[in-house]
Amino acid sequence: MQHVSTAKPVPQAHAAQQGHTGPLIIITILFFMWGLLTSMNEVLIPHLKSVYELSYLKAMLVQLCFFGAYFIVSLPAGILIKKIGYQKGAVAGLVIAAIGCAMFYPAANAGYALFLLSLFVLASGITVLQVAANPYVTVLGDPATASSRLTLTQAFNSLGATVAPYLGALLILSSAVLSVDELKKLPAAEQLAYRAQEAATVQVPYLVMAAVLLALATFFALARLPAIADSEAGDDVAHTDDKTSAAGYRHLVLGALGIFLYVGAEVSIGSFLINFMGEKHIAGFSADTAAKYVTIYGGGAMLGRFIGFAAMRYVSPGRALAFNAACSIALIMVAVFGSGMTAMWAILLVGLCNSIMFPTIFSMALFKLGKFTGQGSSILCMAIVGGALVPLAQSVLADAFGVQLSFLVPAACYLFVIYYGLKYARMYQG
Template identity: 40%
Template sequence: MSDPARSGNAAADDAVPTAGSYRPALALLASLFFMWGFITVINNTLLPHLRSVFELNYFQTTIIESVWFIAYGVMGMPSAFLIERIGYKNALILGLAIMALGALGMVGAAELVSYGVTLVSLFVIASGITLLQVAANPYVAVIGPPESSESRLTLVQAFNSMGTFFAPYFGGYLILSRTVGGNSLEGTQLTVAQRLADAQATELPYVLVAVVLAIIAFIIWRARLPRLGASTQKANREERKGLSLWSHRNLVFGVPAIFIYLIAEIGVANLFISFVILPEIGGITPAKAANYLILLWGGMMVGRFAGSFIMQRFVASRVLAAFAIFATIVMIGAATLHGMVAMWCLILVGLGHSIMFPTIFALGIKGLGPLTEEASGLLITAIAGGALVAVQGWLADAYGLQNSFWLTVACEIYVLWYAIYGSRPTNPLPDEPVVPAAQ
């Protein structure tokens, strides 16, 4: 027999949360989005640095980034199952701890000047980010009213873009500007001593990153976070028998949409500096090119803040379609034009890409109810699409760096199709609110 008092408390727990009840949690989670955006984009300044230190071609350089995104493919679903066992809050703390461990590994890699240790350390950092992504993205999407999930997730993703905006300053100043390779024009040959000295330039940045991650983990450990309601927890065995992830079109087409979008975003970001320093485009040093990379990520930040506001007034799928059309147009410009015009087309694609990930993610889990955790795991696993940046690296070696951007154009077209058709929900399940106070 149920306890009337307990039933009353449960009803109160499942009441629709007020804005004030979840805003403190959103503010704290925004710091996580900032940090994983920051660390991810440090790679964009790290890649040309490592290319110089280890004397790599484009394909070998993009393999480094592929290892980063392979972690998403390997750890996405295990992260979802781990969250089921330890809960969202503990998952966030563990994810930060794993990232800090990987950052310290990068310090060791710089000291040893080891390509292998660099790859392993980046894999560890990306594994921690994967756990954070699987936990934080659905948490933000369902923590408030369902009708504003796309706007809310786009807003916190704007803080992710804020991290990506500041990272090139950080990486450009503490890595590229302090190295011989970072201040040399494309084609300059470095001595062995110069390359060894350049390798150690990454030690201080990653020590600072590890310290900040540890501080955020401590703050989250001390914080009281709302927990998700029953519909967003993994369905029990009996419930699960009648439910299928594959009956939801928005998820089925959303997984490849995330995968394909990441090919576009990572390909542009990681090859941006290499593209801009070409004599027929910008003809500048990598250190100066990093300043223009800041504008690319700045466009993503501005676009996400603006997109969050726009989606409060317009249907999210239509907003996504408009941004995809813009991204397609400017990428065609980057693939066909020359000089500073081509460079500015590549910068502007950041604005077009800005809302794509959070909007696709929120549309992909819409109406998934008790399947939300598993759906989130699949969508985060799809971030492994960024590993195919190696394909673009191969295209750049075989057909020219500029021609490789036609792959990006094809990616934008798929996102447009998803916005128009693939994102329409089928067989939606009921959503329930979160519990407004930590238990």
């Protein structure tokens, strides 16, 4: 596997002088933006499913195109960042994401295929941001507290994820949506006009987000951030083994599988929440009402990350990871075999359990990789493709057996997360 990039920590004396607070605040803004953009898919999926009369499988092409970009773009992104640096890489990612958002304007008139292409471009920009920002956070401080630090910044990612569904409900799902039977009663010309009108509701929100991303790109281009050097010779970790690539580290390989399954589970649950709450035996909510409740899913993750930031300074990250994954499975079982508000609240509370999982797996997988840190980061970002494939697997079950039983797919994913957390529970103890 090609060597990509290695984040070399700033020497401690110099780091103490310049401080880490300012850079972390700036990087945290990036985490907020990609949380917002990613969670807008949870509103787009039921909206486009309704507008274009899609099956669950076809609707999940949204996540396939979005998270598929992580698999395709991560390694090229790492090469780009190695050449131009972490700060310029973040700027490039913001510009690419802005272009993807702007493409939503013509997509509203061109159809579903261009929406999918727009999502791929948007996600490509976010991938560049992920590859640049995650290792940046892990090296801005003590390696032993990297999990808690990344958890704190990820809390603001969850803030973006919390805000997105509510905004989407107000801006995209607020108009009354015709049922399939009602739509079929309209003349063909009126059906086309209706679909065009509903598709166009995404234009203004995504144009606004494109403008915000370009403004952020300008800000980051002018900001004074500490340089993180790439090094072929290694960093603070002395390597005495004969590893020739990041893939030689078992905890990284298993961590990549953990990221694949965790992200797949989190995205898959979020993708089906609005439709799940719309089921008559669950809550019977309209799409815009259900979307507002989805904010609880992201809000739980945000709250949990703030708690985790403090708790994991004293509790083994691996044990915390395993505990949260076990709680997720228990809540999903209640949602699958229950009904009414009990089932609804159970699935929403999985967000609280999700809180620490991504940053904890990510930082555990990168632990003591030394000169292979950058390469490891790219591998982990490629593993985010789980967000493309696991929802497809759940959609097959949803089309065949209904939305409720389909949640058994993400429940199975959390089993491996338990295993990974327990296997490496003592990782930071040397």
